[in-house]
Amino acid sequence: MATIQYDRASCVYAGAETLAVDSLDLDIADGEFIVLVGPSGSGKSTALRMLAGLEEIDGGTIRIDGQDMVGVSSKDRDIAMVFQNYALYPNKTVGENMGFALKMMKVPLAERKRRVADAAELLGLTPYLDRKPAKLSGGQRQRVAMGRAIVREPRVFCMDEPLSNLDAKLRVQTRTQIAALQRRLGTTTVYVTHDQVEAMTMGDRVAVLRDGKLQQFSTPATLYDHPDNAFVAGFIGSPSMNLCTVPLTSGGVDMAGTTVELPRAYMTRLAEAKLESVTLGIRPEHLELRRDGTGFTATVELVEELGSESYVYARIPGDPIPGLEGSPVTFVARSPQRAPAALAESVALHITDASAVHLFHPETGDRIGD
Structure with missing residues (x-):
């Protein structure tokens, strides 16, 4: 687990006239589940990728447990990423997919098996450990991707719209499982979505972004009852x-x-x-x-x-x-x-x-x- 601070963190893409993320300030407590939400192009995924080390921090800084991440490579940040597409190896079993990162880290076989077994039990994947991804449903594949992140026991989970490929009913079911799982693990989590209902039901606090700028960062109830501006008022709530x-x-x-x-x-x-x-x-x-x-x-x-x-x-x-x-x-x-x-x-x-x-x-x- 870890604390995270975005301190006027900015990112600009080559050739762009405006900042993709503009002086973002966030203070995330140890074990919090934080959701970044906003319309397309708001900078939410870029902000997450800056934390994961997949995008450069062009201004300001991001700190994890007080350590400045500017110049620190992605592999040295102790972060596990869950992407929109499951990115599973089709030729490997569920167990092999979940344990592959540990194998690359040269974790001993017995320890790998223990972590994979524990994560599979946590996610209800124990009966499927010997199956290939093609034999799984969309929801099961998403749980395998979650399991691959869990076995690493990272300081921070970064999740970039992991439910976008699921149907409406499965999205509701899976988002409930993710929120419950995060509370059991207690791992600091930054979650990106464009779905404000998803944001409101999952996050301890929600950061609303627009055009790369933070509009409001607060609890779901505060966003709904006391929006700071008309954009937040119109974005949060359905209808x-x-x-x-x-x-x-x-x-x-x-x-x-x-x-x-x-x-x-x-x-x-x-x-x-x-x-x-x-x-x-x-x-x-x-x-x-x-x-x-x-x-x-x-x-x-x-x-x-x-x-x-x-x-x-x-x-x-x-x-x-x-x-x-x-x-x-x-x-x-x-x-x-x-x-x-x-x-x-x-x-x-x-x-x-x-x-x-x-x-x-x-x-x-x-x-x-x-």
């Missing part, structure tokens, strides 16, 4: 937070001709910021469909029924409201009912908890208030 930029009124905000009142504390913050408009964010679970006219009017465009609940997508009539990415005038509301509304029906969307509204600066996207 994502409803975001739109709306003009201010004397008592709240104007939603397509309807005034939605905000708590006095919110209005004080907006007055202090001297703004005429604000980017408002509200989670789908804090929007309620009503037919008594309470709320702002919207027209139902789509209903997603998930069995235990439904998501209603409704568009505000009139001219588009200036907003963020996507369709800023379409709101998503979660309903515990099946078929809560019909297509093209006019409904009222009511904010059930005004204190659950998030406010962001309309230009910078930064959070307003605490």
Whole structure:
């Protein structure tokens, strides 16, 4: 196990005009499971490869247990990597694949067999030790790749989107197994994914990256409840937070001709910021469909029924409201009912908890208030 510090760590690729990773600061505790998440091109995989020694650290530093990794070769960092593709030797058995790195390290045969047997039992692979990879399912192959990393007993696990090749059901099952396994082993783990649901369910803390820059590094609950900016607010959560930029009124905000009142504390913050408009964010679970006219009017465009609940997508009539990415005038509301509304029906969307509204600066996207 080990502590890890990214201290203004930067990386730039030859010929690129911008940094792939720009002054990244992370302080990872011993035994933590950390997830790096962000859209394609955000720098998350590059940050992981910098830690593993597969990319140069062009600025700042990365330390493992206080030791500066600049100039230290990958093989001397005591890190085990699990890749998106399993990278198993097709001509070797499961046991041989898991023990191959130990063989190259000249670990005695008896010790190799012990470590492979222990890892196989941990991963439920004991019945498959004599099989070739071609005779295994995708989930079993991924567990073999995990086992190959575990037998090395490294200080740090680096995992680069290891579940991307699995189907949806197997992804859920395997991510649960990986998270439980990491907690049993207690090995410091840095895990990369583009799937924010995966990040939220697996990580002790999650680092959200965009264009090579760290947006927020905190627990999943904090990212969801108190996003630092509009990007994090829109990226974390499924469906994502409803975001739109709306003009201010004397008592709240104007939603397509309807005034939605905000708590006095919110209005004080907006007055202090001297703004005429604000980017408002509200989670789908804090929007309620009503037919008594309470709320702002919207027209139902789509209903997603998930069995235990439904998501209603409704568009505000009139001219588009200036907003963020996507369709800023379409709101998503979660309903515990099946078929809560019909297509093209006019409904009222009511904010059930005004204190659950998030406010962001309309230009910078930064959070307003605490």
